[in-house]
Amino acid sequence: MNSRSFFFSFSFFVVLAGAAAGAAAAPLPAADNLLHRNAIGLLRKSFPEGFVFGTATSAYQVEGMADKDGRGPSIWDVFVKIPGKIANNATAEVAVDQYHRYKEDIDLMHELNFDAYRFSISWSRIFPNGTGKVNQKGVDYYNRLIDSLLEKGITPYANLYHYDLPQALQEKYGGLLSMKVVKDFANFADFCFKTFGDRVKNWMTFNEPRVIASLGFDNGINPPCRCSKEFGNCTAGNSATEPYIAAHHLILAHAAAVKRYRHKYHANQKGRIGILLDFAWFEPLTRSRADNQAAQRARDFSLGWFLHPLVYGEYPRTMQEIVGERLPKFNKREINIVKGSYDFIGINQYTTYYMYDPHQPKPNVTGYQQDWNVGFAFEKKGVPIGRRAHSFWLYEVPWGIYKAITYVKERYGNPNVILSENGMDQPGNVTLQEGLNDGERIHYYRGYLTKLKKAIDEGANVTGYFAWSLLDNFEWLSGYTSRFGIVYVDYEDNLKRIPKMSANWFKKLLHREKY
Secondary structure, three states, X not given: OOHHHHHHXXXXXXXOOOOOOOOOOXXXXXXXXXXXXXXXXXXXXXXXXXXXXXXXXXXXXXXXOOOOOOOOOEHHHHHOOOOOOOHHHOOOOOOOOHHHHHHHHHHHHHHOOOOEEEEEOOHHHHOOOOOOXXXXXHXXXXXXXXXXXXXXXXXXXXXXXXXXXXXXXXXXXXHHHOOHHHHHHHHHHHHHHHHHOOOOOEEEEEEOHHHHHHHHHOOOOOOOOOOOOOOOOOOOOOOOOHHHHHHHHHHHHHHHHHHHHHHHHHHHHOOEEEEEEEOOEEEEOOOOHHHHHHHHHHHHHOHHHHHHHHHHOOOOHHHHHHHHHHOOOOOHHHHHHHOOOOOEXXXXXXXXXXXXXXXXXXXXXXXXXXXXXXXEEOEEOOEEOOEEOOOOOOEEOHHHHHHHHHHHHHHOOOOOEEEEEOOOOEEOOOOHHHHHOOHHHHHHHHHHHHHHHHHHHOOOOEEEEEEEOOEOOOXXXXXXXXXXXXXXXXXXXOOEEEEOHHHHHHHHHOOOOOO
């Protein structure tokens, strides 16, 4: 999340229809069988020619050096210092120290046969105050990272914002609640295009803007921690309006950055630009009309909130009808900028839920999540929706990725899509042997890639897949208690990197045959 924080956003209102504490499932095949056996047709050569396989991380989760070499604080640097906010009061001051160990990590990607690396650029490492003076040491770091990737034949995919707004802009004008952030983000993006765009040809503006708006402004569990008092432990905020305002500014900032790239840089640099959207698949619990409508509301209030304006120039009609005057509107000039402001869409897809209509009366107080008016279920007729990973929100449901990608194809005109995040986690406190012997992760990846291939074979315009994550790392609210990496990081032994069984599975899957 990434999605690591994603479903914390629903925890206070979800009504579980017989939710299981952990999903029972058939035992996995023996580890050696998992490592050496692929699903039928699941080989690199069976994906379309030029299909890109990569791994993904984000700056705050892996870089470290949070307050070193001129980097200014982001809203997360302030947040993690509040006792009790992060599991075990962990911080990302060191994280997994990719700032110094990037060459080692790039060597790992190369050895594992990956084509690309999706990383993010820390805004406050480039502009410590959000605007103004440039931190040359930060620029130098990303130049070193990009050059080293290219030296190893790995294509850089650069994301400009992964949850980490400069704290200076939060203090200066309220961050995402102000229209001023649109211009400031566009200027930051412009600088990155100008500085790195001779080598970076794949750009992304925001990672999971829905999560940013929801968790930051609806229940306030993420910074800047704003919400109505009924929905969280916040000192200020309005859950009925602020998530929609923040989201509106995120969309406008994205569109402004795309406009800059197209007008100033594309002709010479020949790159492309998109956005990364989280999309859990929402499946109706029953065939009833009410449950089908509940599932569609969930899709509209999650993916549709951002993708609908980009494709059609307006918010989904469902949202317009339910949110009413609380939902900002795009004027004619903004519609012209927003509509079509993408070359590709990144989809972060991890899990699936059953949705049902709770038949509840309209609440006296409202917020973004209340506007959905849905119930979540993790099982149907006593059968779990899938095997549960370590994170309580993450169930292994391969058919969900097929439905999610097919939905984007059919509802949004089959845009070019990259599957920009997909993965599952183990507990953080596993032993080294347990961590490396991650057969359940291989089972997860095989199932999801097989169903993704099915969607592609049926015409979905998907051209890349990025596993989350290359490394175990700082997992936001979970700190280091959750491991999503295909490479084990030994936090007790100098952050040593050790490829897991899943890494070797990918190495075999991505092997290039020589003719």
